Amino acid sequence: MPDESSAYKAPVQRQWVPECLRALPDAVHDRAATETQEDRRTMTSQAPMPWQDRPAGSSAPMWRNSGNPIIRRDLLPHSNSIFNSAVVRYEDAFAGVFRVDDMTRTMDVHAGRSADGLVWRIEERPIDFAPADARTAHIQERFVHAYDPRVTWLEDRYWVSWCNSYNGHGPTIGLGWTTDFSTFTQVENAFLPFNRNGVLFPRRIGDAYAMYSRPSDDGHTPFGDIYYSESPDMIHWGRHRHVMAPVPWTWQSTKVGAGPTPIETAEGWLLLYHGVLTSCNGFVYSMGVALMDLEEPWRVIARSHDYVLAPHAPYEQVGDVPNVFFPCAALTDGDRISVYYGAADTVTGLAHGYLNELIDFARRR
Secondary structure, three states: OOOHHHOOOOOOOOOOOOHHHOOOOHHHHHHHHHOOHHHHHHHHOOOOOOOOOOOOOOOOOEEEOOOOOOEOOOOOOOEEEEEEEEEEEEOOEEEEEEEEEEOOOOEEEEEEEEOOOOOOEEOOOOOOEEEOOHHHHHHHOOOOOEEEEEEEEEOOEEEEEEEEEOOOOOEEEEEEEEOOOOOEEEOOOOOOOOEEEEEEOOOOEOOEEEEEEEEOOOOOOOOOOEEEEEEOOOOOOEEEEEEEOOOOOOOOOOEEEEOOOOEEEOOEEEEEEEEEEEEOOEEEEEEEEEEEOOOOOOOEEEEOOOOOEOOOOHHHHOOOOOOEEEEEEEEEEOOEEEEEEEEOOOEEEEEEEEHHHHHHHHHOO
């Protein structure tokens, strides 16, 4: 048995502000250090969350908003489709980053705002990310596409993650941030190509920032597991852990990917995710739910056997890519949850449910 004094001891972690985070005044960082997670949720907005009660006679774990699709494909003069988008509370209303495919079929991300989370004003021009430094500018030399964003309030700003083409070398996870949804700053890509579905945690795990992602290929990826990674500074990512794999001969038999920002509950992190089945007519995207360990989020406590929602509505079955239900964002209000999702890679839908029922659904067999 080795002498205890010679055993490896992890270095003491000191509180510090990473280089990519130093653009905000020190007072902002001081404030973030003393705020609780609930303080930060409350600070961002008091706006009522968009919500509809469960339809009479329904026992489904989640249900669709009767106004779906809440964002149509032609909301902008030059948009072909608006889907797979991220929404958060902002000030006394809501803001978001939206995937917009234009009539040239260029995929890009746009900022948007809404007073009620239902009626949206989306900027016609894509987000112009300013590089955090001269080296970050190197990964902006050639734009190919940006798509499938997520937005997470983390400490003192809103972080945006998206599928970003690295100068045409393939998809990876782009990262940037904003404080006002008017100006945006881009930092280094998180990983090498090929990777998609980068989803940040809303707080550090221990002393580290944390993210789920799904390594992929340069095409439509007929495979895919979810992985967990950590970073001390939002630049250098490592300590990778496998999280979950597809389940053969089920609705999630081909690939799985993280959806909205994980939601912290007393029983664990609630993770909504998409699962894909390869049918004789192509991919079918549905939504599942899992419960993850709070301190070791790569450990699965429970995972739904059945899908929560699948592409059953006409606007989910018919579009540019049929049979897609792709969750990207979630708002919560107490036990209530509203989920924004892409439908048929064409429009944006909204669904509602209760956190405690989703936790029960994840545990059900």
